[in-house]
Amino acid sequence: MRWMRFTLPLLLLFSPLAFGQKQYTEGACLLLQHQMVQFAAQPNSHNYQSAKREVDNHCQNPIPAPVKDLVLTNIPAKPITVGGVKKTVTTKPVNNTAAAKAATPSPVKPAPAAPPKPADVLKTLFAPVLALLGGVLAMLLLFAIVLLLIAFVAARYGxxxxxxxxxxxxxxxxxxxxxxxxxxxxxxxxxxxxxxxxxxxxxxxxxxxxxxxxxxxxxxxxxxxxxxxxxxxxxxxxxxxxxxxxxxxxxxxxxxxxxxxxxxxxxxxxxxxxxxxxxxxxxxxxxxxxxxxxxxxxxxxxxxxxxxxxxxxxxxxxxxxxxxxxxxxxxxxxxxxxxxxx
Known part of the structure; x- marks a missing residue:
């Protein structure tokens, strides 16, 4: 377990409380506890005694790890518990122009319109004429009905x-x-x-x-x-x-x-x-x-x-x-x- 000998001093060196602070970070405390478990069978060994001493002195109230902003949007704040302390974690939207551009679909060039058919052109041109003819035919039909009614009344009651x-x-x-x-x-x-x-x-x-x-x-x-x-x-x-x-x-x-x-x-x-x-x-x-x-x-x-x-x-x-x-x-x-x- 030689790597533990080099990793532990490095964590202690980079810990925010390594110099002049009595408590280690949560990550350092977890590694020390892991070392104690590894050498629990040799309680008189230097590794076990050193890890136990550090845990007893500097891991009673470990410092929570810094919380980084999540790359999420439109997610409400959610409370979490770290080391027995309840803390609210908020999220911020990511201002990533490149990602927004990547997510935005590129505009599609419209396909050229098909040329109108001759039948459609004729229908469009003669639509007013057809409407006028329909009105004239309706008037003629109404006039014919009136004439028939007059003829019927004249024949019956003339x-x-x-x-x-x-x-x-x-x-x-x-x-x-x-x-x-x-x-x-x-x-x-x-x-x-x-x-x-x-x-x-x-x-x-x-x-x-x-x-x-x-x-x-x-x-x-x-x-x-x-x-x-x-x-x-x-x-x-x-x-x-x-x-x-x-x-x-x-x-x-x-x-x-x-x-x-x-x-x-x-x-x-x-x-x-x-x-x-x-x-x-x-x-x-x-x-x-x-x-x-x-x-x-x-x-x-x-x-x-x-x-x-x-x-x-x-x-x-x-x-x-x-x-x-x-x-x-x-x-x-x-x-x-x-x-x-x-």
């Missing part, structure tokens, strides 16, 4: 719509041209002579007579005569037959007479009027009580001879108001009868 427009036009004429004392009724449903019901488009009650008005909103040439059971309306090559409106309104006037209890001379004071829109053009001699809508007011105002008393007018008004109040129920019955006949 006659009713035209009739309603004609009646409204006559209503404005009567409201503007007749005296306010005249009473005006629209779309009255009243019982007829044979127990069924009939609908009167317009009825005007005045001291000078009762005027029952049938409205026709046809467009085109009108052919017929006073005695023909059917008249014809022609527009271009399209022809349509309809009931003679004079015969149709005769039924209305008779129903009004029955409702109001008029007969004889009083019955003669109930006048029939057939009003056509300005879109119609007559191709025959027009009867006196057939006219255009805008002339109905003038025709009614020609009657200036009183024929009903105030009491009669009140009775007529009461009965007509009753028919007006029950118009919804009576119209429902009228539609049921019309459906059964058709």
């Amino acid at each position: 006659a009713r719509i035209k009739g309603a427009l004609g009646e409204w036009a006559l209503h404005r004429v009567l409201e503007s041209e007749l005296p306010t004392s005249y009473q005006h009724y629209r779309n009255l449903v009243i019982p007829a002579e044979k127990g069924d019901f009939t609908e009167v488009d317009h009825l005007v009650l005045s001291p000078f007579g009762i005027f029952v008005i049938e409205v026709k909103n046809y467009r085109g040439w009108i052919f017929g005569s006073e005695r023909q059971p059917q008249w014809t309306v022609q527009r271009f090559r399209s022809k349509h037959r309809f009931m003679n409106p004079l015969h149709q309104n005769y039924k209305h006037t008779e129903a009004v007479k029955q409702l109001l209890g008029l007969n004889g001379e009083d019955g003669d004071s109930v006048h029939s009027i057939v009003a056509f829109s300005l879109r119609a053009q007559f191709k025959f001699q027009i009867p006196q009580n057939v006219m255009y809508t805008d002339l109905v007011g003038d025709y009614v105002n020609r009657f200036t001879q009183p024929c009903f008393s105030d009491d009669q007018l009140r009775q007529f008004s009461a009965r007509l108001n009753m028919a007006k109040a029950g118009k919804k129920v009576l119209r429902k019955l009228h539609m049921q009868q019309f459906t059964m006949r058709t």
